[in-house]
Amino acid sequence: MHTIRRTFGLPLLMLVVFGVLDWFFPKMFDLYIQTLIIYCGINMILAVSLNLVNGFTGQFSIGHAGFMAVGAYISAFLSVSFPNWAGPFINLNFFLNTVIGGLFAAVAGYCVGLPSLRLKGDYLAIVTLGFGEIIRVLLLNVDAVGGARGLYGIPKYSTLFWTLTWVFICCFTIVRLMRSTHGRAFLAVREDEIAAEAVGIPTTRYKVIAFVISAFFAGIAGSIFAHFLSYLNPSIFTFLKSFDVVVMVVLGGMGSISGSCVAAILITLLPEALRPLQEITKIDFRMILYSLTLIVLMLTKPQGLFGSLEISDLWKKYVRRSASN
Amino acid sequence: MEEFLQHVINGVSLGSIYALIALGYTMVYGILQLINFAHSDVYMVGAFVGFYAARFLNIADSPSYTSFFTILLIAMAGCALLGFSIERFAYRPLRNAPRLNVLITAIGVSLFLEYTGQVVFGATPQLFPNILEDSIIFSFGGARVTKMDATILVTAVGLMIVLRHIIQNTLLGKAMRATSFNRHWASLMGISVDRIISMTFIIGSALAGAGAVLVGMKYPKIEPLMGVMIGLKAFVAAVLGGIGNIPGAVLGGLVIGIAEEFVVGYISSTYRDALAFSILIVILLFRPAGLLGRFSVEKV
Numbered sequence: 001m002h003t004i005r006r007t008f009g010l011p012l013l014m015l016v017v018f019g020v021l022d023w024f025f026p027k028m029f030d031l032y033i034q035t036l037i038i039y040c041g042i043n044m045i046l047a048v049s050l051n052l053v054n055g056f057t058g059q060f061s062i063g064h065a066g067f068m069a070v071g072a073y074i075s076a077f078l079s080v081s082f083p084n085w086a087g088p089f090i091n092l093n094f095f096l097n098t099v100i101g102g103l104f105a106a107v108a109g110y111c112v113g114l115p116s117l118r119l120k121g122d123y124l125a126i127v128t129l130g131f132g133e134i135i136r137v138l139l140l141n142v143d144a145v146g147g148a149r150g151l152y153g154i155p156k157y158s159t160l161f162w163t164l165t166w167v168f169i170c171c172f173t174i175v176r177l178m179r180s181t182h183g184r185a186f187l188a189v190r191e192d193e194i195a196a197e198a199v200g201i202p203t204t205r206y207k208v209i210a211f212v213i214s215a216f217f218a219g220i221a222g223s224i225f226a227h228f229l230s231y232l233n234p235s236i237f238t239f240l241k242s243f244d245v246v247v248m249v250v251l252g253g254m255g256s257i258s259g260s261c262v263a264a265i266l267i268t269l270l271p272e273a274l275r276p277l278q279e280i281t282k283i284d285f286r287m288i289l290y291s292l293t294l295i296v297l298m299l300t301k302p303q304g305l306f307g308s309l310e311i312s313d314l315w316k317k318y319v320r321r322s323a324s325n
Numbered sequence: 326m327e328e329f330l331q332h333v334i335n336g337v338s339l340g341s342i343y344a345l346i347a348l349g350y351t352m353v354y355g356i357l358q359l360i361n362f363a364h365s366d367v368y369m370v371g372a373f374v375g376f377y378a379a380r381f382l383n384i385a386d387s388p389s390y391t392s393f394f395t396i397l398l399i400a401m402a403g404c405a406l407l408g409f410s411i412e413r414f415a416y417r418p419l420r421n422a423p424r425l426n427v428l429i430t431a432i433g434v435s436l437f438l439e440y441t442g443q444v445v446f447g448a449t450p451q452l453f454p455n456i457l458e459d460s461i462i463f464s465f466g467g468a469r470v471t472k473m474d475a476t477i478l479v480t481a482v483g484l485m486i487v488l489r490h491i492i493q494n495t496l497l498g499k500a501m502r503a504t505s506f507n508r509h510w511a512s513l514m515g516i517s518v519d520r521i522i523s524m525t526f527i528i529g530s531a532l533a534g535a536g537a538v539l540v541g542m543k544y545p546k547i548e549p550l551m552g553v554m555i556g557l558k559a560f561v562a563a564v565l566g567g568i569g570n571i572p573g574a575v576l577g578g579l580v581i582g583i584a585e586e587f588v589v590g591y592i593s594s595t596y597r598d599a600l601a602f603s604i605l606i607v608i609l610l611f612r613p614a615g616l617l618g619r620f621s622v623e624k625v
Contacts, residue, residue: 060425060428115606115610119609119613121424122354122358122360122424122428123564123609123613125360125428126360126560126561126564126605127605127606127609129557130561130601130602130603130605130606131602131606133557133598133599133602134599134602134603134606137595137596137598137599138599140595141593141595141596243432243436246429246432247429247432250425250429254425284440284443284444285444287436287440287443288437288440288441288444290436290440291433291434291436291437291440292433292437294429294430294432294433294436295415295430295433295434295437298419298422298426298427298429298430298433299415299418299419299430302419302422302423302426
């Protein structure tokens with residue numbers, strides 16, 4: 001009984017909480033705020049999943065938008081072309097389509113990961129970037145998903161409940177993963193690849209696993225995004241989108257899950273918060289400020305907001321310090 | 326056959342421009358091991374410097390070699406200044422930081438230039454001034470060699486020869502080669518490493534400025550995001566030739582330019598942008614050090 005509660009307690013509790021929130025939120029907040037929350041959620045999934053590759057495993061991928069595009073297009077295509085294939089329940093269909101989208105993204109992650117992990121550092125970065133661009137160009141040329149016109153009429157299945165649930169699944173999986181043997185292996189690969197190999201960790205396999213899991217969740221985020229916006233266009237998934245996610249990971253701190261979440265929220269809300277400034281000056285300063293923030297942050301606090309610590313570590317530190325005073 | 330020759334001519338002309346921009350990437354990488362993402366935006370600024378200079382000097386509608394060289398020199402000087410300031414204010418404070426941080430700063434600088442460009446220059450495309458009259462010099466089996474293509478090729482090759490002379494035969498070039506070989510030892514030999522790195526950025530950016538004017542002449546639509554794609558392709562060209570290797574960048578640029586021209590001519594122009602990356606991935610899988618690069622074994 002105790003183990004059951006420990007294993008399933010938190011997930012079940014969160015499901016109930018999200019259900020209540022989903023029922024409660026539309027009555028309290030207007031559409032604008034709901035939209036922002038869903039975008040925050042999507043960015044959180046993207047940032048946390050990329051953190052597994054960039055932060056924990058120490059590889060440098062800047063092609064996350066490509067995996068997101070795969071998930072988005074596959075799931076949207078299923079929802080548009082085969083509505084209700086899994087029965088009359090919308091949510092079940094959406095769940096299955098999302099998972100299938102994620103699985104296809106994971107396959108794409110495997111295809112990129114396996115060959116390109118022979119490369120290191122900058123070369124790997126540029127190959128992932130190139131792969132993301134190739135996916136985008138292919139989508140531009142596939143008529144079944146609309147090509148350059150984009151894919152219209154995707155049903156609006158994404159709700160607050162599904163977004164929060166997937167954010168939770170993503171964070172939960174990665175937190176638990178990082179606390180397991182496999183998590184230690186990821187960290188070992190990051191810290192010193194040669195030493196990791198020397199103690200018998202199959203480094204290539206772990207790098208590929210990291211890529212696959214990360215791509216899977218990127219695909220999930222893509223699916224939620226597609227079913228929220230109800231319209232897809234290849235130009236959404238340019239490498240600027242990938243850079244956005246990289247910025248979130250770096251801003252939050254490489255290897256900090258809560259850092260990624262906080263940074264995803266900040267980056268999503270910052271342009272919105274700067275909107276009044278734009279209305280006063282009539283000039284779009286937001287993106288300039290955004291890029292300046294990035295440069296200044298790198299110059300002054302290169303390890304990101306949280307470094308490799310979690311928000312709970314910081315809290316413990318704070319408590320200890322105030323206790324000793 | 327005519328068509329084939331025409332594609333080769335266009336490809337060489339395009340490739341020489343890629344090569345010019347690729348040189349900037351490869352020089353900076355050779356010395357700092359940094360992918361200078363901002364390089365593509367230095368190139369974009371070069372095009373706009375040319376655009377405004379032509380307007381300011383009232384030579385936008387007087388095509389001649391004099392106005393071409395004036396604009397070329399002004400754009401090169403403007404880019405050199407910009408490249409110098411980027412290195413001085415964004416990269417130098419991070420000289421001893423992890424490489425990832427410098428890379429992200431480079432992305433930040435790139436985004437900053439792009440968005441500032443959209444505010445300052447406007448997001449709508451502008452028409453690059455007509456600074457060189459185009460005419461057909463001679464036909465060769467049906468394929469035409471235009472004055473524009475010839476000028477582009479001669480200018481690009483001329484600049485590469487100058488660069489080669491600087492690197493191989495001058496003291497500055499010797500210092501640059503030493504710094505790229507080993508920065509620490511170079512400084513022990515009395516080379517001011519910071520100054521050499523600045524010079525590298527100045528030369529590389531000036532080449533990007535020249536490339537911008539040449540592209541502006543051939544494809545006169547300029548806008549703040551014009552550097553993104555061409556920058557990526559030039560970078561691919563640099564990797565293809567073996568990054569850090571100067572003749573490699575030229576070779577890579579030509580290969581990418583010609584291959585792209587063939588894809589556009591014989592397959593479909595929509596696959597144009599995917600081509601460079603496909604070449605890149607294939608090259609990296611089979612010859613990770615690039616065509617002319619030397620493969621180094623990691624020692625433990």
